[in-house]
Amino acid sequence: MNFLTQLLGFKELAVRGMVGRRSIDDVMSQLGGPTVVSDQALASLWQSLEAVMGPLELRSEFSANRIRVDVDDIAREIAQNSTYLAESLLYALGAVFTLAHEMAKDKPWHDQGPLWEFLRHCRNAAAHGGRFNLLNNEPRRSAEWGPFEITPSLQGTPLFKRADGSGMLSPGDPIRLLWDLEQSCPQMSV
Known part of the structure:
Protein backbone atom coordinates (compact mmCIF):
# COMPACT_ATOMS: atom_id res chain seq x y z
CA MET A 1 0.00 0.00 0.00
CA ASN A 81 12.24 16.41 -14.13
CA SER A 82 9.58 13.70 -14.09
CA THR A 83 11.36 11.31 -16.45
CA TYR A 84 14.59 11.41 -14.48
CA LEU A 85 12.86 11.29 -11.09
CA ALA A 86 10.45 8.50 -12.09
CA GLU A 87 13.45 6.18 -12.40
CA SER A 88 14.17 6.72 -8.71
CA LEU A 89 10.77 5.23 -7.95
CA LEU A 90 12.19 1.89 -9.07
CA TYR A 91 14.56 2.01 -6.11
CA ALA A 92 11.65 2.76 -3.81
CA LEU A 93 9.78 -0.11 -5.42
CA GLY A 94 12.64 -2.40 -4.45
CA ALA A 95 11.98 -1.46 -0.84
CA VAL A 96 8.65 -3.30 -1.18
CA PHE A 97 10.64 -6.53 -1.56
CA THR A 98 12.89 -5.65 1.37
CA LEU A 99 10.01 -4.84 3.68
CA ALA A 100 8.01 -7.92 2.68
CA HIS A 101 10.98 -10.22 3.21
CA GLU A 102 11.94 -8.69 6.55
CA MET A 103 8.38 -8.88 7.85
CA ALA A 104 8.00 -12.51 6.77
CA LYS A 105 11.39 -14.17 7.21
CA ASP A 106 10.86 -15.41 10.78
CA LYS A 107 7.18 -16.29 10.44
CA PRO A 108 6.03 -19.92 10.61
CA TRP A 109 4.53 -19.81 7.11
CA HIS A 110 7.77 -18.61 5.50
CA ASP A 111 9.68 -21.48 3.92
CA GLN A 112 12.49 -21.97 1.43
CA GLY A 113 10.18 -22.85 -1.43
CA PRO A 114 10.61 -21.40 -4.93
CA LEU A 115 8.28 -18.45 -4.36
CA TRP A 116 9.92 -17.32 -1.11
CA GLU A 117 13.36 -17.83 -2.63
CA PHE A 118 12.32 -15.66 -5.57
CA LEU A 119 11.32 -12.93 -3.12
CA ARG A 120 14.64 -13.33 -1.27
CA HIS A 121 16.65 -12.83 -4.46
CA CYS A 122 14.55 -9.82 -5.46
CA ARG A 123 15.14 -8.36 -2.00
CA ASN A 124 18.88 -8.93 -2.39
CA ALA A 125 18.86 -7.31 -5.83
CA ALA A 126 17.00 -4.31 -4.44
CA ALA A 127 19.60 -4.00 -1.68
CA HIS A 128 22.50 -4.18 -4.17
CA GLY A 129 21.77 -1.14 -6.31
CA GLY A 130 18.78 -2.68 -8.07
CA ARG A 131 20.82 -5.44 -9.74
CA PHE A 132 21.02 -9.16 -9.13
CA ASN A 133 24.06 -10.01 -7.04
CA LEU A 134 24.40 -13.80 -7.21
CA LEU A 135 27.60 -14.82 -5.45
CA ASN A 136 28.74 -17.93 -3.56
CA ASN A 137 26.89 -20.44 -5.75
CA GLU A 138 23.59 -18.58 -5.58
CA PRO A 139 20.89 -19.50 -6.17
CA ARG A 140 21.30 -22.52 -3.92
CA ARG A 141 17.63 -23.45 -4.10
CA SER A 142 14.96 -23.20 -6.76
CA ALA A 143 13.76 -19.59 -7.05
CA GLU A 144 10.84 -19.35 -9.43
CA TRP A 145 7.71 -17.30 -9.93
CA GLY A 146 5.51 -17.87 -12.97
CA PRO A 147 7.69 -17.51 -16.08
CA PHE A 148 10.61 -16.13 -14.08
CA GLU A 149 13.51 -18.12 -12.69
CA ILE A 150 16.55 -16.84 -10.84
CA THR A 151 19.68 -18.32 -12.42
CA PRO A 152 23.38 -17.41 -12.21
CA SER A 153 23.10 -15.83 -15.68
CA LEU A 154 21.15 -12.96 -14.09
CA GLN A 155 24.28 -11.72 -12.30
CA GLY A 156 24.37 -7.92 -12.74
CA THR A 157 20.98 -7.77 -14.48
CA PRO A 158 18.72 -4.92 -13.35
CA LEU A 159 15.85 -6.06 -11.14
CA PHE A 160 13.39 -3.77 -12.96
CA LYS A 161 13.03 -3.12 -16.68
CA ARG A 162 14.93 -0.13 -18.01
CA ALA A 163 14.26 2.04 -21.04
CA ASP A 164 16.82 0.00 -23.00
CA GLY A 165 14.82 -3.21 -22.35
CA SER A 166 17.26 -4.71 -19.88
CA GLY A 167 15.96 -5.95 -16.56
CA MET A 168 13.50 -8.52 -15.34
CA LEU A 169 10.39 -7.13 -13.66
CA SER A 170 7.92 -4.33 -14.34
CA PRO A 171 6.50 -1.99 -11.66
CA GLY A 172 3.33 -4.04 -11.14
CA ASP A 173 5.20 -7.28 -10.50
CA PRO A 174 6.07 -6.72 -6.82
CA ILE A 175 2.39 -6.19 -6.03
CA ARG A 176 1.49 -9.36 -7.94
CA LEU A 177 4.30 -11.38 -6.32
CA LEU A 178 3.15 -10.36 -2.85
CA TRP A 179 -0.41 -11.28 -3.79
CA ASP A 180 0.74 -14.71 -4.99
CA LEU A 181 2.73 -15.23 -1.78
CA GLU A 182 -0.29 -14.27 0.28
CA GLN A 183 -2.53 -16.65 -1.68
CA SER A 184 -0.03 -19.50 -1.28
CA CYS A 185 -0.07 -19.06 2.52
CA PRO A 186 -3.70 -18.76 3.70
CA GLN A 187 -2.52 -18.74 7.32
CA MET A 188 -0.36 -15.66 6.67
CA SER A 189 -0.81 -12.64 8.88
CA VAL A 190 1.55 -9.86 9.84
Missing part, protein backbone atom coordinates in the same frame (compact mmCIF):
# COMPACT_ATOMS: atom_id res chain seq x y z
CA ASN A 2 2.84 2.40 0.81
CA PHE A 3 4.35 2.10 -2.64
CA LEU A 4 0.99 2.63 -4.35
CA THR A 5 0.59 5.76 -2.25
CA GLN A 6 4.03 6.91 -3.40
CA LEU A 7 3.12 6.36 -7.05
CA LEU A 8 -0.18 8.18 -6.73
CA GLY A 9 1.50 11.00 -4.83
CA PHE A 10 4.16 11.27 -7.53
CA LYS A 11 1.45 11.64 -10.17
CA GLU A 12 -0.47 14.19 -8.10
CA LEU A 13 2.67 16.25 -7.53
CA ALA A 14 3.52 16.16 -11.24
CA VAL A 15 0.05 17.50 -12.06
CA ARG A 16 0.31 20.10 -9.29
CA GLY A 17 3.64 21.22 -10.70
CA MET A 18 2.07 21.67 -14.15
CA VAL A 19 -1.25 23.29 -13.28
CA GLY A 20 -0.45 24.89 -9.95
CA ARG A 21 -1.83 24.55 -6.48
CA ARG A 22 -5.57 24.56 -6.00
CA SER A 23 -6.73 27.19 -3.61
CA ILE A 24 -8.55 26.17 -0.49
CA ASP A 25 -11.43 28.37 -1.65
CA ASP A 26 -11.75 26.23 -4.83
CA VAL A 27 -11.89 23.06 -2.75
CA MET A 28 -14.37 24.59 -0.34
CA SER A 29 -16.67 25.67 -3.19
CA GLN A 30 -16.67 22.10 -4.54
CA LEU A 31 -17.60 20.78 -1.11
CA GLY A 32 -20.42 23.27 -0.79
CA GLY A 33 -23.91 22.59 -2.03
CA PRO A 34 -27.50 22.96 -1.10
CA THR A 35 -26.83 21.91 2.49
CA VAL A 36 -26.31 24.82 4.85
CA VAL A 37 -23.35 24.32 7.16
CA SER A 38 -22.54 26.43 10.17
CA ASP A 39 -19.76 28.99 9.92
CA GLN A 40 -17.94 27.16 12.71
CA ALA A 41 -18.05 23.86 10.78
CA LEU A 42 -16.80 25.57 7.62
CA ALA A 43 -13.99 27.28 9.54
CA SER A 44 -12.98 23.94 11.04
CA LEU A 45 -13.00 22.29 7.61
CA TRP A 46 -11.01 25.18 6.15
CA GLN A 47 -8.36 24.78 8.90
CA SER A 48 -8.16 21.04 8.28
CA LEU A 49 -7.75 21.52 4.54
CA GLU A 50 -5.13 24.22 5.06
CA ALA A 51 -3.12 21.85 7.26
CA VAL A 52 -3.27 19.04 4.68
CA MET A 53 -2.64 21.24 1.63
CA GLY A 54 0.09 23.30 3.24
CA PRO A 55 3.78 22.54 3.67
CA LEU A 56 4.94 19.21 5.03
CA GLU A 57 6.62 19.60 8.40
CA LEU A 58 8.75 16.75 9.70
CA ARG A 59 10.12 16.63 13.22
CA SER A 60 13.88 16.16 13.44
CA GLU A 61 15.35 14.76 16.63
CA PHE A 62 18.81 15.68 15.36
CA SER A 63 18.06 19.38 15.10
CA ALA A 64 15.26 19.43 17.72
CA ASN A 65 12.95 21.30 15.39
CA ARG A 66 10.87 20.76 12.29
CA ILE A 67 12.07 20.50 8.72
CA ARG A 68 9.69 22.29 6.41
CA VAL A 69 9.18 20.87 2.91
CA ASP A 70 7.40 23.17 0.47
CA VAL A 71 5.07 20.89 -1.48
CA ASP A 72 4.88 23.35 -4.38
CA ASP A 73 8.69 23.30 -4.77
CA ILE A 74 8.62 19.50 -4.87
CA ALA A 75 5.73 19.57 -7.37
CA ARG A 76 7.63 21.93 -9.69
CA GLU A 77 10.75 19.75 -9.44
CA ILE A 78 8.76 16.63 -10.35
CA ALA A 79 6.98 18.38 -13.22
CA GLN A 80 10.28 19.65 -14.65
